[in-house]
Amino acid sequence: MSLDSLLEKVPRPSEFDPCDYEALREYFPPPLKDQERLPLSLEEHSEKAFRKLHETGLPTLQRADEHVRRRAEDWFERVTQYAAKQKAADQVLDLQTLRFRLTRYSTLKGCGCKVPQSELLEWMTATKNLLRSPMKSFSRPGGLMSTSNTESSTPGDVSVELGVGMDASVVRLTQLSSRQQSTEKDAENAPSFGTQPLYLISTTDFFFPLVEDPYLMGRIAAANVLSDAYALGIRTPPSTMLMLVCAATEIEPPALRAGVTQTMMAGFIDACHEAGTQVTGGQTTLNPWPLIGGVAEVVLPRGEFLMPDAAQPGDTIVLTKPLGTQVAINLYQWLGQMEDAHYLHLLESLETTQQQEYGPEDTRRSVHGQFVPPSEETHARDIPGPGPAHTTHDARLSRALSSSILEQLPPAARKTLAQGRQARVHYSKIEQVLTPADICRAYDVACLSMAHLNARAAQLLLESGAAHAVTDITGFGILGHAQNLARNQKAPVDMEIDVLPIIRGMTSADRALQGGKMFRLLEGFSAETSGGLLICFGASSTERSSQVVARQFCEKLATVDDHWPAWIVGRVVPGSREARILDHVKILEV
Structure with missing residues (x-):
């Protein structure tokens, strides 16, 4: 089954309707019973925050200009009609009338906010040199696993099996205190794994918005955190999740901020419930940009997870999600930024249009102080007047029409116009190879992929008994993470990638944008968010x-994971712990 077939089963994220969160929540129900769900009410906040914000349709058009113009003008018509019936003209001419976009409130997006890998390793080296006290079991800053700590055997000591530089931290709980041992011995229902040592697996991740729908953003953030644990092939889902949230101070009014933040939290919690993980706490702060992520932890015996260090020559490499999410979400955001700019130009042109139609000295057909287009005049005169306040409304309306519309907008409007112009420049590079419909489809596939849990793939790779090494593909791109995985292998091996499964259309877009240097997708360094697992399989015991x-x-995987595809993308060969994309790499568009 193709990804297009999977898309037919879900609401298309490019058709996101800010008012219809219940439809999305019905599609993503938590597996727990209603009484077991964490208390969270969104209806009131959604109604207050998004009552004016409705998405229009997405017509299949050949040129972006026509696509953007029609979407913006349709939205403009709805808002001006609303203004005529509900508000004075200058009260509606602000950024709150724009279509809601979560990415508008952050410059950095998704895992693209990560510090570059080479720079991070330099920081780790410098940090170790600046430490004022010795740190036991501190992982080597080159991203390699640390060796077990054997310098001390006092009760409570831990041994780092996997540390800085890989997907998750793995710490062996070597010994309990005598009091802890006594307590556990006396507990009737305490879990026991015999003499097997237990390991604490923990991971954390968080990032800024990369999609427009706050609920979907929360799901993607949870899937991204859990993916680092799945990269160890765990059978048991993380037992606890601490949720990290920043409510954006740049989102105004406060009711909108509350609705957006709680809706992100709902998506995060629902995804955790789907994975079998409980959100047990966290931290919530204010920040200029919205942010969401978490800390996942689970304690397991050695046989319940895979240490990613045993790749051997002859292994076959598999990838479980397509590449190109960074390109897809940026193209879609450019369409939105162009629409915002076109909408503001319509507001600016309103001044000239009104003066031509109604004359400079006229009250511009105001009814009880409210601007009324000719088509709405008869209906509007039946609206009850606001009483003595109408004179103030007339004054506001006259002032709004006697000065530049853009001067009345907040400073963010000028930023929006600048973003729209830059988006137009970028989009002009790919306009001949991709239509808006192509971009919307790529964005939908990217959202579907990012919100998909890697849980089934993790379970299957451990059950196979033949997986030797695994990592997940996120902010450093497929080659960046393959290089990191190769450096962590016990054997001197190289990883060669000869197939790149990429979301349809993103290859041509990447090549058209600065010759592939903007996102570096074909070089293997384009950031992915909540990407797939990269698994090295060896020969089986049979x-x-x-x-x-x-x-x-x-x-x-396709059988047990709702037809989710996976691809063979390379092989492991003798070498010196490096990874590379071969010159004759095959591009597989999906």
Whole structure:
């Protein structure tokens, strides 16, 4: 089954309706019973925050200019009609009348906000040199795993098995205090794994918005945090999640901020429930930009997860999600920024149009101080007047029409216009190869992929008994994470990637944008958010080759994970712990 078939089962994110969160919540119900769900009420906040913000349709048009013009003008018509019936003209001419976009409130997006890998490793080296007290079990700053700490065996000591530089932290809980041992011995229902040592697996991640729908943003953030734990092939989902949230002070009014923040939280919690993970706490602060993420933890015995360090020559490499999410979400955001700019130009042109139609000295057909287009005049005169305050409304209306419309807008409007002009420049580079409909489809696939949990893939790779190493693809791109994985292997091996499964149209877009240097998708360094697992499969104990094992994994994943696709993308060869994309790499558009 293709990704297009999977898209038919879900609401298309590019058709996001800010008022219809209940429809999305019905599609993503938590598996727990109603009484077990965390208390969260969104209806009141959604109604207050989004009552004026409705999405229009997405017509299939060949040129972006026509697509943007029609969307903006349709929205403009709705808002001006609303203004005529409900508000004085100058009260509606502000950014609150724009279509709601979550990405408007952050410059950085998704895992693209990560510090570059090379710079991060330099920071870690410098940090270690600046430490004023010795740190035991501190992972080597090159991203390599640390060795177990054998310098001390006092009760409560821990041993870092996997540390800085990889997807999650793995700490062996080597010994309990005598009091703890006594307590556990006396507990009737205490879990026991015999003499097996227990390991604490913990991971954290958070980032800024990269999609427009706050609910979907919360789901993607949760899937991204959990993915780092799934990259260890865990059978058991993380037992606890601490949610980290920043409510954006730049989102005004406060009712809108409350609605957006709580809706992001709802998406995050629902995704955790779907994974079988409970949100047990966290931290919520104010920040200029919205932010969401978390800290996931689980304690497991050694046989319940995979240490990602055993790749061998001859292994076959599999990827479980397509690439190109960064390109897709940026193209879609450019369409939105162009629409915002066109909308503001319509507001500016309103001044000239009104003066031509109604004359400079006229009251511009105001009814009880409210601007009324000719088509609405008869209906509007039946609206009850506001009483003595109408004189003030007339004065506001006259002032609004005697000065530049843009001068009345907040400073963010000028930023919006600048973003629209820059988006137009970027989009002009790819306009001949992609239509708005192509971009909307790519954005929908990217959202579907980012919100998809890697849980099934993690379970299957551990059950296969043939997975030797695994990581997930996020902010450093497929090659960046493959290089990091290669450096962590016990054996001197290289990883060669000869197939790149990429969301349809994103290859041509990447090549058209600064010759592939803007996102570096084909170079393997384009940031992915909540990307797929990159798995190295070896031959099985039944003498099946690594190719056969990998192919059977892809087939079984499609069976148990709602037809979700996976692809064989490379192989492991003898080498010096490096990774590379081959010159003759095959581009597989999906």
